[in-house]
Amino acid sequence: MALIVGCGLQAIQQLSGINTSSPPQFSTDHRTDDINALLNVIASADEFIYIAxxxxxxxxxxxxxxxxxxxxxxxxxxxAYEKGIEVRLLGSHWEHSPCDMRSFLESLGSWNVTGPKNGSIKTKYFVVPPLNDTQIPYTRVNHNKYMVTDKAAYVGTSNWSGDYFISTGGVSCIVKKPNITDPDSLSIPEELKLVFERDWDSRYTFDINTVEQPPYCHDNK
Structure with a gap:
């Protein structure tokens, strides 16, 4: 069984060592700010950080x-630089993608500085294709908000821009990978890693520079 060490859901507070939420003004006693929890998960990783x-x-x-x-x-x-960690970030691409997201992902994915331990950063887009001729607003997008490392899984409600952590209400759960692996079942971090790897290598995933910007982005230039 995986150990839940941080969660913003009241229903399982009795299992939680740390509760996380945002913005900081809404964080009550014994509840960790969401951004601090996210950064702690990144800092605790030793081998890989996969983000969707x-x-x-x-x-x-x-x-x-x-x-x-x-x-x-x-x-x-x-x-990536100081600990030699493999970082992968899978962003969603659809008609409502932020115009500057492509530049931010390209910048992060072009990171090729050789640090002391040869870490790496790679970024890709996940594109959900249209469903026949059906046009339903605000659909056909991978609405992920999770991160998994060799130590833990982080699942939140916030997109990864500053607003969601400093001025918008949100919660997250952190599930720590158990020290002893059950041979008969996978822990939540192990299952989430398989989900990420499936999507990362799927036919719906593309290099950032091969996907066109949403049409409205060109109108703003």
Missing amino acids: VMDYEPAIVYSYPKKYWPVIDDALRTA
Whole structure:
């Protein structure tokens, strides 16, 4: 059985060592801020960090003017450079993808600095194809918001831009990989890793520079 060590869901608080939520103003006693929990999961990894998230923008985007917010971006680069960790980030691409998301993913994925332990960062797009001629608004997208490492799984409700962690309500669960593996069943982190690898190698996954920007992005240039 996996051990739940952090969760923002009241129903399983009795199993939780740490409860996580955002924004910080809403965090009660004994509840960890969501961004701190996310960063701790990144920092605790030793081998790999796999991320699947619908929107990835190291910025505060729902305010004027927009502000750069490299908190998560810096943590991922630090993990790859200083600890030699393999980082993979699978973003979702659909008609409502943020226009600047492509540039942020390209920047992160082009990271090829040779650090002390030869870590790596790779980024891709996951594209859900149209369903015949059916046009249902706000569908056909991988609405993921999770991360899995060799130590834990993080599943949240927030897209990865600054707004979701500093000014929007959200919760997350952290499931720690058990020290002793049950030969008859997989832990939640192990299962989530298989899900990520399935999507990463699927026919719906594409290199960032081979996917066109959403049509409305060109209108804004």
